[in-house]
Amino acid sequence: MTDQNMNAIERLATVKEERMKAKLGKRYAKEKRFRAYGVASIVIGLCFLAMLLGTIFTAGWSTFYATEIRLTVTYDADAIGVSDLNDESQLMFADWGALVKNAMKERFPYVSGRSDRRAMYSLVSSVAEYDLKDRLEANPELLGTTEEVWLMADDEIDALMKGQVDMSVPENERRISDLQNSLVESLIESGELKKSFNTTFFTNGDSREPEQAGIRGAMLGSFFTLLVTLALSFPIGVAAAIYLEEFAPKNRLTEIIEVNINNLAAVPSIVFGLLGLAVFINVFHLPRSAPVVGGLVLTLMTLPTIIISSRSAIKAVPPSIREAALGLGASKVQMVMHHVLPLAMPGMLTGTIIGMAQALGETAPLLMIGMVAFIADIPSGPLDSATVLPVQIFLWSDLPERAFVAKTSGAIMVLLGFLAAMNLLAVYLRKKFETRW
């Protein structure tokens, strides 16, 4: 009887234990699966990132070096048709192209015939003549002399040098003729053709010739735009956050304001562009395409981000610090200015930098205020016409010349570099000034 009972109990216990083990096994398996899901999603995310960076890098790295051709240029006054470089009326009709053409003719005297000569001239960038013009105008004493200069090669030749031209297809189906190929080969042999780091990409503004196009104009445009944005949104955002957190009474009105600020952060950015067009350009008559208007529009866009992050930074300052300050007889303003603000500053700065990084990457609101435009001149201030980096990327992606594909990716790399640098700065500031209680 007792034996039987014992047996029954033992059996029950083993059954229970087995069940428990099975359940436990299931639980462990579940946890393992969960972990695997997590790892899988991270791997998928990293794969996408690697793919994105990989395609951008493979397409864009070639833009950082460029092909140049050495020519012996004679600054012949007769060829240009200018005897006095200060005479405006002569400059208007000057034939700068003759400088390049004569130099090419001298280098390859055996090329004759109209179409062959044309093919020969097109080895050199078609706006290189203006580089010579700028050089001559800066150094008028060069008129009549001869010197060796390195000129940018045409984008087709550049592509050939980078191995992007398939020479196996029939001649009439490719953009490099056999003659051009042979001329390039003889230039390579005599060392008159070199590949070097592409400084033009960083010193020039936009251009319709891929070999002459650079991002300096867009970079400065971005700089002026962000300067205006920072100068306006940081003080306004911080002041608003301080008032709302420390001084404002908690009533229905401030609640409504709070909800609206949170909503504003989610408003599509193009809406701010429309607002900018209606208010800053149509009412205040600020100039179109100017960074100052871009900065104002982006200020509206980043303000909510800055206010929200600043408020949470202020909230994170423990009340004991406020109480201690007040207890020692500080006024409310003194308490905020001397204690709360310095402690909350790292958090505010982080939020501001992230808001700025967001503003740096914006294109949509700038469309409405005329900053999505071909602007070749490099801006010298926030009131000059300018475009910004992401807009430059957008504009280049839409042009027919194939060399602009590499330019687009190159500009994306620069933009990503700036964004990464800004985010690193945010992390650094947070780590450096972070206070632990």
Next chain:
Amino acid sequence: MIVILQVYDASRVEGSDLKKIGGSSVKKTIFAAMLATTAAIAAVPAQARDQINIVGSSTVYPFATVVAERFGRATGNPTPTIESTGSGGGLKLFCDGIGENTPDITNSSSYIKQSQFDACAEKGIDIIEVKIGYDGIAFANSRQSDKIDVSRKDLFLALAAHVPGDKEGELIENPYQTWKDVNSSLPATKIRVLGPPPTSGTRAAFVELVMEKGCSEISWIKDLKSSDKSKWEEVCGSMREDGAFVEAGENDNLIVQKLDADPSSFGIFGYSFLDQNSDKLQGASFDGVDISFDNIADGSYPVSRPLHFFVKKQHIGVIPGIMEYVNTFLSNAAQSEDGYLAEKGLIPLSGVELQKMRADVNAQKVLNM
């Protein structure tokens, strides 16, 4: 300016506390930087515009930018700014009024409509029309596939949302799946055409030059034009939405890349893109006529259109350089057959047309409608 003053005030108030705080170096630097930027912004004086402002068609954009750049570099004037807003959007901005805040020139890939002209006239704007050349529309595929010869009727039947049925006057959902279904001389590949969206000038021109011409080859639809014009427009102008015609967005480069990846599909885009990618793509011929520089120039390639820009007469002499810019556009260096515009894929004006255009422009002949 009001806002900028506010910043200045805010930073001054906080800055005056600077001495008392002293301890926080972060704050000090930030306020210093802020004061510096405020000063920098305030230091730039407001000035009258001396830069030409151009808006308009995205088809003309690649050509106008070339001229603008050369104009800027050769004359030393500021380079004109060019916004790509589309032909319609450009005219809307252009006709907004006279004054520094409105554009001086608008590019257009289609001729100005009566309603647009009236809107301009209402604001007292005098328009000078400048025709700059021709642009062909290519119907192209990858060189990995065979080149085809199509008629405009073939394309209408392949791409229209509704096609004529067996009975006269009957319209049915487009049943054609392969090119062979449309015309037995065409290959038996599935119909798949990548084209621009309705906002594009290229789409409008394709509808006008191909679809409307093609559908008019069917006699009862042609009669519809005089009896029920809106119905005719709907029949001829609406594209299939069952996946055979794909709207690939305004970016023509994207279409080029997709055609290269999928040799069985065709794309619709401007001639300059075909010209730049001639090693990868080939244009279909229309009724035996190939798309080429010469065939577009002499008008034998049927799918081509003139490109224009319109100048605001009242701005000439006020904004410096407008006439010089127009003359650069019409100069021999730009317009000759081996000029720099031809190199970018624009088909320049013929000699006679060019002479007439130059005379009209220099007489500042105002457009009348």
